[in-house]
Amino acid sequence: MRRATLLLLLGSMMPVLSAGAQYVHVQPPPPVVERPRPAPGRGYVWIPGYQRWDGNRFIWAPGKWAIAPRPRAVWMPGHWDRSPNGWRWVAGGWRG
Secondary structure, X not given: OHHHHHHHHHHHHHHHHOOOOOEEOOOOOOOOOOOOOOOOOOOXXXXXXXXXXXXXXXXXXXXXXXXXXOOOOEEEXXXXXXXXXXXXXXXXXXXO
């Protein structure tokens, strides 16, 4: 009974344990040079575009203007990290 309970517990944890980073084995193309229009208003911050992996290929996700969540918040762009397992996307986010 204990063994069955342990196996059931471990089996139910597998999706959580395997939900880690996904790796791409193709080098991402360089970013597209964007020339954003002027900000639509005060408090807007430009969030640059990035190369997004759709499961088969990279697709350019264009940049956009966004309102900062706090007065001194700074957007830290996402980037692709190279590792022995391939390329891994590190998402951007607000700091400060």
